[in-house]
Amino acid sequence: MRQHNKTVPTGFRGDMANGFNPNDTSHLTADDLDHIARRQRLLGPAYRLFYRSPVEISRAKGVFLYDKHGNEYLDAYNNVASLGHSHxxxxxxxxxxxxxxxxxxxxxxxxxxxxxxxxxxxxxxxxxxxxxxxxxxxxxxxxxxxxxxxxxxxxxxxxxxxxxxxxxxxxxxxxxxxxxxxxxxxxxxxxxxxxxxxxxxxxxxxxxxxxxxxxxxxxxxxxxxxxxxxxxxxxxxxxxxxxxxxxxxxxxxxxxxxxxxxxxxxxxxxxxxxxxxxxxxxxxxxxxxxxxxxxxxxxxxxxxxxxxxxxxxxxxxxxxxxxxxxxxxxxxxxxxxxxxxxxxxxxEHLMQNASKIGSQILEGLNDLQKKYEFVGDVRGTGLYFGVELVKDRDLKIPDMDRALAVVNGLRDRRILISATGADAHILKIRPPLVFTSEHAGRLLEGIDQALAAV
Missing domain, CATH: 3.40.640.10 (Type I PLP-dependent aspartate aminotransferase-like (Major domain))
Structure with missing residues (x-):
């Protein structure tokens, strides 16, 4: 049975800003709900899913993940496959x-x-x-x-x-x-x-x-x-x-x-x-x-x-x-x-690539900081970035709700990132070291769109 309560449990968002909320499922398909119910029954509640709308991944190659329908997701978060998936x-x-x-x-x-x-x-x-x-x-x-x-x-x-x-x-x-x-x-x-x-x-x-x-x-x-x-x-x-x-x-x-x-x-x-x-x-x-x-x-x-x-x-x-x-x-x-x-x-000189493509992404993120008042700070080196979202630039008050919305907004645009920090209000961007200029452009365009939407 679908649940329509969208209240996030106490402490839930603080634990993981991009975590799936089991009390917010009205937008999911019957197949998704069946899968989630089976997962919880077999694995227990400690195993948490990413994103408001969890992604079912079937295969991966390079910087992309693919769901069972063949939809492509740009992986800008996974540090495990730092050379790209299935290298x-x-x-x-x-x-x-x-x-x-x-x-x-x-x-x-x-x-x-x-x-x-x-x-x-x-x-x-x-x-x-x-x-x-x-x-x-x-x-x-x-x-x-x-x-x-x-x-x-x-x-x-x-x-x-x-x-x-x-x-x-x-x-x-x-x-x-x-x-x-x-x-x-x-x-x-x-x-x-x-x-x-x-x-x-x-x-x-x-x-x-x-x-x-x-x-x-x-x-x-x-x-x-x-x-x-x-x-x-x-x-x-x-x-x-x-x-x-x-x-x-x-x-x-x-x-x-x-x-x-x-x-x-x-x-x-x-x-x-x-x-x-x-x-x-x-x-x-x-x-x-x-x-x-x-x-x-x-x-x-x-x-x-x-x-x-x-x-x-x-x-x-x-x-x-x-x-x-x-x-x-x-x-x-x-x-x-x-x-x-x-x-x-x-x-393959991947450190040099991280520095080169990272500079492109960092420059783009700095431009977005100038464009959006709630982007309080941009930090990064190589292919590792933090974008801090705040309610007030002068007071520097963390904005976890907006970070949550941006992370999930990017997921809906098939771009995957995460969030970090004590208040889970800092976008955590960590692409594979094989990212290209084209991938960086797609990432920046998606972030721009997600920021504009919130």
Missing amino acids: PRVVHAIQDQLGTLCTHTRYMQNQLLDYAEMLIRTFGGELGRTGCAMFTCTGSEANDLALRVARFFTGKTGIIVTAEAYHGNSGAVAAISPSLGKKSTLDPYVRTVAAPDSYRLPVAEIGRRMAEDVTRQIADIERHGGGFAAFIADSAFSSDGLYVDPVDVLAPVAEVVRRAGGLFIADEVQSGFGRTGTHLWGHARHSVQPDIVTMGKPMGNGYPVAGVVLRPELVSEFGASMRYFNTFGGNSVAIAAAKAVLDTIIE
């Missing part, structure tokens, strides 16, 4: 390796070592010269492992994250991910600091303020016991609202962290692998040398592979004192996929 080089690498061998890391395999060496060399400084790699299946696992190593090495438990951070969904990393919502329990040893809000704070003061905030939280951790182990951040501050500039924010924080005996962990799950255009790794834009780097999502372009690169002394005693093994982490097929991805990024 032939990755597909062939997976197929060939799967037909040859798929086994774990406890056998000698040159491909595993060759990729580890290649990956480590992409980092500068000490990590690039002497770092070690450890492999997992997901970014959540990678961050979980990073926490284990940091706490073992320091003998401390306290972790500092940003106020709306998301670092994964295992028990350990969900407990350091405030963005999962107020009902998601945080570890008692976790402290939060404000994100570097370049829209509301004096830009010249952001790095100093954040370092001072971290210093205060370290003192609070020490006062309450357990000691300070690590600071972890996504250098694009993706879940906080996407703050990519200025790039002098993390260096003073790293200095404070190390002075206190803690480790600096760079979460590159969203900002790594060329996403920012100018650097392969997001932390490199800030000229920071992390102690530990975690990776995931785009590492295998859809195949589950993730990893950690860290200073060798951090893992030496950890590895000697306890066994670390991951049945599927770093398996033969995962490594083949990962190598194909990194080879493609380098050989």
Whole structure:
């Protein structure tokens, strides 16, 4: 039976601005309603769909997704398939390796070592010269492992994250991910600091303020016991609202962290692998040398592979004192996929493409900011953008309702993006690295139309 109540449940929109509302279904077809009812019965309520009108995807190629009717959707959000969907080089690498061998890391395999060496060399400084790699299946696992190593090495438990951070969904990393919502329990040893809000704070003061905030939280951790182990951040501050500039924010924080005996962990799950255009790794834009780097999502372009690169002394005693093994982490097929991805990024100059096409999109978004009074701020680097919608430019009041309308308006125009930030009022635009000028033009035209409609 169709429901006509369009009231959004308390806390629903704050959790996900582009999420499907089960109390707003009067516009859906009978087939859609049957599918949704079956999905909820079989998967339970925790599995949420995107968009007011969910999209049923049947296949994908390049930067496009296709529904069962053959309708084409421009994917301007999916960071997993960062080389584009069904990239032939990755597909062939997976197929060939799967037909040859798929086994774990406890056998000698040159491909595993060759990729580890290649990956480590992409980092500068000490990590690039002497770092070690450890492999997992997901970014959540990678961050979980990073926490284990940091706490073992320091003998401390306290972790500092940003106020709306998301670092994964295992028990350990969900407990350091405030963005999962107020009902998601945080570890008692976790402290939060404000994100570097370049829209509301004096830009010249952001790095100093954040370092001072971290210093205060370290003192609070020490006062309450357990000691300070690590600071972890996504250098694009993706879940906080996407703050990519200025790039002098993390260096003073790293200095404070190390002075206190803690480790600096760079979460590159969203900002790594060329996403920012100018650097392969997001932390490199800030000229920071992390102690530990975690990776995931785009590492295998859809195949589950993730990893950690860290200073060798951090893992030496950890590895000697306890066994670390991951049945599927770093398996033969995962490594083949990962190598194909990194080879493609380098050989097809996808970072340069991200910078070039990203500049076109950023310029277009800045033009839209001038056109629409409710577009308060535009932020971006490479192929990663945040567009902040506000009710009042002077007061900078977040406008979640309008963001929700724009995200769904774009979906109706068959362009897929998302939203981010504590108030879910920031449009999150994250196209594949293979976007072309034509794709950028279609995206900008669609955003213009969706903004005009609200």
